[in-house]
Amino acid sequence: MTNRLIDFHTHAFPDALAKQAVAKLASQADEVHSFLDGRVDSLVASMDANGIEAGVLCSIATKPAQFEAIFRWSQQICSDRIIPLASVHPQDPAAVEHIHQIAQSGLKGVKMHPYYQDFYLDDPNLYPLFEAIQAEGLLLTMHTGYDFAFDRIDRATPKQIWDLVQRFPAMKLITTHLGGWQQWDDVQRYLIGKPIYMETSFSIEYLGPERVRKMLLEHSPEHILFGTDSPWTDQETTLAAHKSMGLPEDIQKKYFFENASKILGLRQ
Numbered sequence: 211m212t213n214r215l216i217d218f219h220t221h222a223f224p225d226a227l228a229k230q231a232v233a234k235l236a237s238q239a240d241e242v243h244s245f246l247d248g249r250v251d252s253l254v255a256s257m258d259a260n261g262i263e264a265g266v267l268c269s270i271a272t273k274p275a276q277f278e279a280i281f282r283w284s285q286q287i288c289s290d291r292i293i294p295l296a297s298v299h300p301q302d303p304a305a306v307e308h309i310h311q312i313a314q315s316g317l318k319g320v321k322m323h324p325y326y327q328d329f330y331l332d333d334p335n336l337y338p339l340f341e342a343i344q345a346e347g348l349l350l351t352m353h354t355g356y357d358f359a360f361d362r363i364d365r366a367t368p369k370q371i372w373d374l375v376q377r378f379p380a381m382k383l384i385t386t387h388l389g390g391w392q393q394w395d396d397v398q399r400y401l402i403g404k405p406i407y408m409e410t411s412f413s414i415e416y417l418g419p420e421r422v423r424k425m426l427l428e429h430s431p432e433h434i435l436f437g438t439d440s441p442w443t444d445q446e447t448t449l450a451a452h453k454s455m456g457l458p459e460d461i462q463k464k465y466f467f468e469n470a471s472k473i474l475g476l477r478q
Contacts, residue, residue, distance in 0.1 A: 213462050216470035217257065217445065219351075219386060219411040219437030220265040222250045222292075224283055232441065238359035246441035250287050253440060257291065260445045263467075264476070266437075267294045268321040268351055274302035281308070284317055293474060295321040295351055300329045300336055309342040318474055319349025319382070324365035325357045331370040340374070344381040349473065351384040351409075355391030368396040375406055382473065384435065388413035388425065402428050407473065409437035414451045423455040426465065434465045435473075 223231040228248035236243050246252040250267075257265055267287070269280045277298060284294035296312045298305045298320055312320060320343065324331060331352070343350050354366045364370070368390045375383060384407045389397035391412060401408070402425055414422045426434050438448040457465060470476075 214467040215260070215262045215436070215449070216467050216474075217262050217265040217438050217440065218384070218409040218435040218470050220253055220267050220440045221248070221269075221442070222246075222253045222267055222287075223248045225249050225251075235359075242358055242442050244441045245444040248441060250292060254291055256440060256445050260449055262445065262449075264291055264293055264470075264474075265440070266318075266351070266470075266474070267292050269295065269297045270321055270323045270326050271297040271299045271302075272326050274299040274305075277302060277304075277308055281312065281315070281317075285315060288317065293318055295319050295349065297321050298339070299327055300333075300339060301327075305339050306342045309339065309346055309348065313346035313348055319343075319351065321351045321353075323353040323357075325353065325360040329365070331366040331374055337377075340378050340381060344378050347382065349382045349384060351386065353387075353391075354385040354389060355387050355393045355397075357391065362392075366390070368393055368400040371406065372400045372404065375404070383407065384409055384473075386437070387411055387439075388417070388422065392416070394421075394425070398425065403430065405430055405433060407433045407435060407469075409435040410452070411437035411439035411448075412443065414448070414455075415443070419451060419455045422452075423457065426455075426457065427461070431461050431464050432469060434461075435470050436466045 232244045232248040271277050271280055281296050284296050288294055296317050298308045356362050386409055388410050389401045389408045438445050
């Protein structure tokens with residue numbers, strides 16, 4: 211049986227900025243390079259080639275002033291195939307107001323990144339922002355664990371995630387990279403088995419299929435989401451690796467499509 215597919219972690223940029231953005235980001239991390247040119251059309255072509263019905267597109271506002279441009283572009287590219295997340299910067303004095311603006315627009319949620327946006331997940335100054343996201347019922351896709359391009363400072367650890375979930379239990383938090391990139395022992399300690407959404411981009415390349423399979427089977431089957439981090443991985447290669455795990459068919463359906471469709475509120 212061929213499973214339906216949603217990729218819960220992709221990136222692209224406005225056409226006029228794509229070449230520059232991809233080159234700049236690739237230059238910051240020696241271990242990664244781009245498999246696409248960063249344009250939305252190229253992402254959709256890759257999705258078409260791999261039978262991926264929809265991709266969640268994650269943007270990051272690295273400065274408060276970038277909110278409006280990202281917000282407007284997200285509205286422009288939103289479609290059945292591309293599901294954009296807006297982004298708010300925690301140092302933006304209007305961040306809470308922007309959350310209400312995003313909710314009213316019909317966009318599904320926001321993406322935040324503790325390293326590119328210079329914050330710590332357990333900073334109490336973020337609580338009003340999280341309260342607004344929770345109250346509006348928006349998704350919050352959060353980069354978790356370490357990051358290629360930055361020193362290994364504990365900004366979004368599995369322990370910090372668990373503390374945040376306990377403080378904001380109704381917030382629809384999506385942890386990236388299988389709960390915390392390169393902090394997977396602590397993911398096992400604090401998060402596996404808890405009702406916490408995890409998408410799996412950039413995990414199987416480091417852990418291998420056997421350990422990823424084990425972690426997914428030990429986690430809540432309702433809270434696992436397939437992701438690639440395209441264009442920083444090749445969707446075809448990543449999808450093949452995840453299919454090679456041989457998850458039980460009922461869990462495959464949840465993992466590759468049903469959980470994402472449900473939390474995104476898509477028609478099945």
